[in-house]
Amino acid sequence: DAKTTQxxxxxxxxxxxxxxxxNHSTISGNEYVYWYRQIHSQGPQYIIHGLKNNETNEMASLxxxxxxxxxxxxxxxxxxxxxxxxxxxVRGDMEYGNKLVFGAGTILRVKS
Amino acid sequence: ExxxxxxxxxxxxxxxxxxxxxxxxxxxxxxxxxxKQSAKKPxxxxxxxxxxxxxxxxxxxxRFSPECPNSSHLFLHLHTLQPEDSALYLCASxxxxxSFNEKLFFGSGTQLSVL
Numbered sequence: 001d002a003k004t005t006q007x008x009x010x011x012x013x014x015x016x017x018x019x020x021x022x023n024h025s026t027i028s029g030n031e032y033v034y035w036y037r038q039i040h041s042q043g044p045q046y047i048i049h050g051l052k053n054n055e056t057n058e059m060a061s062l063x064x065x066x067x068x069x070x071x072x073x074x075x076x077x078x079x080x081x082x083x084x085x086x087x088x089x090v091r092g093d094m095e096y097g098n099k100l101v102f103g104a105g106t107i108l109r110v111k112s
Numbered sequence: 113e114x115x116x117x118x119x120x121x122x123x124x125x126x127x128x129x130x131x132x133x134x135x136x137x138x139x140x141x142x143x144x145x146x147x148k149q150s151a152k153k154p155x156x157x158x159x160x161x162x163x164x165x166x167x168x169x170x171x172x173x174x175r176f177s178p179e180c181p182n183s184s185h186l187f188l189h190l191h192t193l194q195p196e197d198s199a200l201y202l203c204a205s206x207x208x209x210x211s212f213n214e215k216l217f218f219g220s221g222t223q224l225s226v227l
Contacts, residue, residue: 032212043116043202043218044155051212091212099168100216102155 003027003090009107012082018075020106022088025069032091033064034100035073037084037108044087044102047073078110115139118203118219125193126227133188133222135203143209144186145216146178147202155202161186162209193226200224 005023012018024033034049048055048062050071055062061074075082087105115138125131137144146158160168161180175197177189186203200223204216 036216042220043204044216045218046215049212049215099157101157104154 003031003101004088004103006086006088006103006106008104009109011109011111012075012078014080014110014112015077018078018082018108018110020073020075020086020088020108021070022073023070024088024090027068027090033062033068033071034089034091035060035062036087036089036100036102037082038087038105039081039084047086049091078108080110080112082108083110084108116203116205116217116219118201118222120222121220122223122225124225124227125190127193127195129193130189130191132190133201133203133224135186135188135219137184137186137203137205137217139205139207139217141205141207141217142183143206144180144183145204145206146186146188147204147218149200149202149221150196151199159188160209190224193224195226198224198226 032049032051035047036044038044047059048057050062064071085105085107087102089100117136119134143162145160147155148158149155157170158172159178164180175192179187200221202221203219206214206216208214
């Protein structure tokens with residue numbers, strides 16, 4: 001079972017920041033938050049992950065609240081090519097082995 | 113280009129046919145995965161291989177038979193499938209399987225239609 005809650009869909013204007021929220025209120029202390037996205041007709045693509053500190057890479061920023069019960073993925077300047085399904089995933093501990101459990105995700109539509 | 117190549121991209125087969133899906137990764141990873149994505153459903157993990165050894169079989173029916181001859185190649189052999197098996201089949205690979213820094217790299221998938 002997915003441990004996260006995401007909005008079904010969001011729209012964003014091209015060139016603006018896209019802020020995708022994720023709730024993970026039952027996250028435990030050793031679980032990380034991962035984000036992947038899936039562009040239509042392609043396989044998912046890793047974006048970013050974090051434990052409790054904010055993270056930034058060339059694709060996005062990840063902001064995790066202090067209580068770690070929610071997070072936000074930020075695409076600073078969304079383009080049409082960022083239209084995709086975005087998955088927020090809480091990764092289990094080693095007991096769960098290699099499993100990444102994907103939920104339904106958020107459909108992000110970037111519009112010109 | 114993610115370094116994970118899947119062939120064929122599209123496959124149509126009858127219920128009595130035998131076919132195979134192929135996956136090759138050029139990333140030097142040790143773990144490979146098969147996922148299934150049915151229409152309007154989340155991705156489902158099917159199999160995991162780590163250093164050529166199967167470490168996960170997520171209660172997949174025996175009509176799906178995986179094979180991992182080496183760390184770079186993964187196959188999914190299909191026989192006597194059902195129409196409900198029609199889906200996008202995705203292969204992925206990773207380094208450091210099971211670690212919290214693991215990143216999965218996916219191929220573009222094989223879109224399978226069973227008639």
